Amino acid sequence: MTKVFLRKKIAPRIANGHPWIYGNEVDRIDGPVNGGDIVEVFFGDGKPAGRGYINPKSQIVVRLLTRKAENIDEAFFDRRIREAWEYRKKIGYTENCRLIFGEADQMPALIIDKFNDYFVIQTLALGMDLWKPAIVQSINKLFSPKGIYERNDVPVRELEGLPLQKGFLSAPFDTEILINENGLKFRVDIENGQKTGYFLDQQDNRRAIRHIVKDADVLGVFTYTGTFEIHAASYGAKSVLGLDISENAVAQANKNAALNGLDHICRFEAVNAFDVLKQWGKEGRLYDVVMLDPPAFTKSRSNIEKALTGYKEINLRGMKLVKNGGFLVTSSCTNLVSPEQFIQMIELAAKDARKKIRQVTFQAQASDHPIIWGMENTNYLKFLIVEITDK
Ligand code: SAH
Numbered sequence: 375m376t377k378v379f380l381r382k383k384i385a386p387r388i389a390n391g392h393p394w395i396y397g398n399e400v401d402r403i404d405g406p407v408n409g410g411d412i413v414e415v416f417f418g419d420g421k422p423a424g425r426g427y428i429n430p431k432s433q434i435v436v437r438l439l440t441r442k443a444e445n446i447d448e449a450f451f452d453r454r455i456r457e458a459w460e461y462r463k464k465i466g467y468t469e470n471c472r473l474i475f476g477e478a479d480q481m482p483a484l485i486i487d488k489f490n491d492y493f494v495i496q497t498l499a500l501g502m503d504l505w506k507p508a509i510v511q512s513i514n515k516l517f518s519p520k521g522i523y524e525r526n527d528v529p530v531r532e533l534e535g536l537p538l539q540k541g542f543l544s545a546p547f548d549t550e551i552l553i554n555e556n557g558l559k560f561r562v563d564i565e566n567g568q569k570t571g572y573f574l575d576q577q578d579n580r581r582a583i584r585h586i587v588k589d590a591d592v593l594g595v596f597t598y599t600g601t602f603e604i605h606a607a608s609y610g611a612k613s614v615l616g617l618d619i620s621e622n623a624v625a626q627a628n629k630n631a632a633l634n635g636l637d638h639i640c641r642f643e644a645v646n647a648f649d650v651l652k653q654w655g656k657e658g659r660l661y662d663v664v665m666l667d668p669p670a671f672t673k674s675r676s677n678i679e680k681a682l683t684g685y686k687e688i689n690l691r692g693m694k695l696v697k698n699g700g701f702l703v704t705s706s707c708t709n710l711v712s713p714e715q716f717i718q719m720i721e722l723a724a725k726d727a728r729k730k731i732r733q734v735t736f737q738a739q740a741s742d743h744p745i746i747w748g749m750e751n752t753n754y755l756k757f758l759i760v761e762i763t764d765k
Contacts, residue, residue, distance in 0.1 A: 375414045376405030378428065378436055382418030389417065390748055393426065393438040393482050400435055409535070410504045412439075412446045426482070427501020431535045437482035437499060448508045454481055455512045462742050470553055471742035472574050478744040478752045484509070487570040489553050489562060491520035494570040495543065498526075500534045510543050521547035523564050525571070540565065556581055558608055559633050560601060561626060568598065576667065576705070578740040579757040580605045583665070586701045586734070586759065587611040590662035593695060595647045595688075600627025600640065602665050602703075607636040611663075616642040617650065651691035662700045664692045670708035678710055682719050685711065690723040696762040701734065709754035713738075716756040724762075734759040 380388065381401045388395060395415065405413075407430050415423040415436055425446055426438035439446055458479045462471045473493070474486040483499035486509070493513050497503040503526075510522055522543040531538060549565035555577055564571035580602055588610040594603040597616035604627075607614050618624055624644040631640040647668075668688055672681035689704055696702055706716050713736070724731045738745060739755035746752045 378415045394434045395436040397435045410500045429500045451508045452512045475743045493522045575739040584609045592663045593661040594665040596667045598623050600630045607639040614640045655694040660697045665703040666692050667705045686723045693727040698764045706756045709751045728765045730763045731760040
C-alpha cells in the first residue's frame with residue numbers, strides 16, 4: 375500500500391478527527407499514486423493517521439475512511455452501512471432517512487438517502503465512486519430494496535475528474551415513488567427532482583410548525599414539492615399559499631396536496647418570490663405565518679456577502695408580510711453561512727423592517743444528518759421560528 379506522510383507542522387485538524395488531507399499538508403508519498411487507490415497515512419512523527427483514498431487531481435488529496443489499520447474491502451462497506459442504519463433506527467428513523475451522511479458517517483463523499491424501500495446514492499469523489507459496486511451490494515444484502523438509483527449529476531464531481539451521470543443501479547423501476555412523512559404522503563421524483571429528489575433534512579423541522587399554524591393563514595415560499603405547506607394544512611391551517619419559481623415543483627405540490635385530501639386548503643403558484651414578496655408588501659397583504667426555505671444562495675466562500683444580502687432581502691420582505699404577533703419560519707441550507715451569521719442577518723432584517731422578534735426555536739437539520747463538531751460542513755442547516763411584533 376502506498377504511504378502518505380504528512381508534514382510535521384500542520385494544524386491539528388486531522389489529528390482531531392477531520393478526514394480531509396489537503397495537498398499542502400503532505401510531506402512525501404512513498405509508492406505509486408493512482409487516483410482512487412487506498413493509501414496509508416502517517417503523521418509527521420511517524421505515527422499512523424489511518425487509511426483513505428487518494429486523488430492527486432483533487433485539492434483534497436486524501437480522505438480518510440478509517441483511523442484503524444483495517445482492510446478497506448466489501449466487508450468494510452457492509453459494516454459501515456449496517457452501523458449507520460443501526461444508529462438511524464436507534465434515534466427513531468424507521469422508513470426514510472439519510473442513511474449515510476458522508477463525513478458524519480466516516481464515509482467521506484458518500485450520500486445515501488433511504489426512501490423506505492428505495493435508495494438514492496451519490497458518490498462525490500473518485501475514491502468513493504470506485505466502491506459503488508460494493509456499496510450497491512451492501513444495500514442489496516442489508517435491505518433487499520425495491521430499487522437503487524444514482525444521482526451523480528452533481529457538478530462537484532467535476533473537481534474529482536468524474537462525469538455527471540444518473541441512472542439505475544438496480545433493475546429499472548418507476549422513479550416517481552411514494553413516501554410517508556409524519557403521517558402524510560408525498561410523491562418523490564428521484565430521477566428529476568432536486569438533489570436526491572426530496573429534502574429529508576427538514577423532516578424533523580416540519581413538525582416544529584405544528585402549533586403556530588393552527589387556524590392560520592399561511593404563506594410558504596420556496597415550497598418545492600409542498601411539504602411544509604401540506605404539513606401546515608394538516609396541522610389545521612385555515613389557508614395555505616405556496617410559491618415556487620419552478621412549474622414542475624408547483625405541479626408536484628398540487629399533486630401532493632390532493633394526495634392528502636388537502637387541496638381545498640393548499641394552493642400553489644409558480645412565481646419569482648423576490649418579485650411577488652416586494653409587490654405584496656407594498657399592497658399590505660398580511661399572513662399569520664410566513665415560511666421561507668430558500669435554496670443555498672452561494673456555493674463558494676467568496677460569495678458569502680452577496681448570499682447574506684439575498685437572505686436578508688428575502689427575510690425582510692417575508693417579515694413585512696407577517697401580521698402583528700404572527701410568526702416567521704425561516705431556513706438557510708448552506709454551511710457557508712454560520713448559525714451566528716444567520717441570526718445576525720435576521721436581526722438586521724428585523725431592524726430594517728421595524729419589527730421586534732422573539733425566538734421560538736432555533737434548530738439544525740434533522741438528526742439523521744448527524745453533526746460532527748469540528749467538521750463545519752456537517753452543520754449546515756439553520757431553521758428558525760420567531761414571533762414578529764410591530765415596534
Ligand atoms: N421547502 C422545500 C425545499 C425548498 S428548496 C422542502 O421542504 O422540500 C428551494 C426551492 O426554491 C426550489 O424548489 C426552487 O425551485 C425554489 N426557488 C429558487 N429560487 C426561487 C425564486 N426566486 N422564487 C421562488 N422559488 C425559488
